[in-house]
Amino acid sequence: MTAFTPSDDPLVIAGKRYQSRLLTGTGKFRDLDETARATTAAGAQIVTVAIRRTNIGQNPDEPNLLDVLPPDRYTILPNTAGCYTAEDAVRTCRLARELLDGHNLTKLEVLGDPKTLFPDVVQTLKAAEQLVADGFEVMVYTSDDPILARRLEEIGCVAVMPLAAPIGSGLGIQNKYNLLEIIENAKVPVLVDAGVGTASDAAIAMELGCDGVLMNTAIAGAKDPVRMARAMKLAVEAGRDAFLAGRIPRKRYASASSPVDGLIG
Ligand SMILES: CC(=O)[C@@H](O)[C@H](O)COP(=O)(O)O
Numbered sequence: 644m645t646a647f648t649p650s651d652d653p654l655v656i657a658g659k660r661y662q663s664r665l666l667t668g669t670g671k672f673r674d675l676d677e678t679a680r681a682t683t684a685a686g687a688q689i690v691t692v693a694i695r696r697t698n699i700g701q702n703p704d705e706p707n708l709l710d711v712l713p714p715d716r717y718t719i720l721p722n723t724a725g726c727y728t729a730e731d732a733v734r735t736c737r738l739a740r741e742l743l744d745g746h747n748l749t750k751l752e753v754l755g756d757p758k759t760l761f762p763d764v765v766q767t768l769k770a771a772e773q774l775v776a777d778g779f780e781v782m783v784y785t786s787d788d789p790i791l792a793r794r795l796e797e798i799g800c801v802a803v804m805p806l807a808a809p810i811g812s813g814l815g816i817q818n819k820y821n822l823l824e825i826i827e828n829a830k831v832p833v834l835v836d837a838g839v840g841t842a843s844d845a846a847i848a849m850e851l852g853c854d855g856v857l858m859n860t861a862i863a864g865a866k867d868p869v870r871m872a873r874a875m876k877l878a879v880e881a882g883r884d885a886f887l888a889g890r891i892p893r894k895r896y897a898s899a900s901s902p903v904d905g906l907i908g
Contacts, residue, residue, distance in 0.1 A: 668857070
């Protein structure tokens with residue numbers, strides 16, 4: 644029996660290999676202890692940090708997230724949550740790079756409006772161009788528009804991260820055909836980012852062929868975040884295996900599980 648281990652099938656982002664395809668956020672938890680326990684249960688290796696809202700050293704007198712999620716064990720993915728202009732997003736990324744000793748991997752998020760938190764695609768493109776030119780490795784939060792995803796890849800983003808549904812909505816994948824279009828044409832990793840609500844949403848994203856899933860609310864907002872984190876870990880692994888295994892075709896009519904052809908007498 645061949646044992647399939649994630650190490651045989653790493654997620655590669657900006658040349659670095661990761662065993663976990665589940666990336667988790669660090670916001671909305673009760674406290675740092677719960678953040679750490681859920682992150683461990685998720686088996687995440689990349690954790691995203693909203694620089695404008697999280698202390699990773701900006702305020703020496705406050706608890707520091709890096710004390711519970713140390714950079715020597717996790718890849719810290721600063722994100723520009725709360726930014727509505729390219730200028731703000733670029734400034735936030737530069738602050739994060741200073742705080743993280745020259746760390747270039749970043750999650751770009753430039754929002755269009757506070758109600759939906761949909762990306763502002765014009766400002767996102769502008770920020771992506773500036774950040775790539777400035778040496779950042781940009782994983783970009785975007786809409787499920789396949790043309791925009793292609794433009795962001797052409798700019799040099801190292802991963803494209805289309806939303807499943809609005810951030811924090813938990814609605815799950817709203818437009819799988821757009822996601823499929825993005826996945827089938829991308830030459831960089833595609834990760835669903837935002838809107839996952841429960842384990843099946845994550846599994847479906849992976850079964851579509853996503854390279855990974857980034858989520859926060861579904862875990863942090865669950866009644867039992869640590870158990871949900873474990874569920875998401877298993878769902879992402881199961882979805883990835885199902886994608887690689889190749890599902891049966893859908894048929895309109897029955898196909899007996901013990902075929903009658905060749906039946907004796
Ligand atoms: C953590 C982070 O970067 C969020 O901006 C991300 O988009 C998560 O969205 P959910 O909270 O819907 O999982």
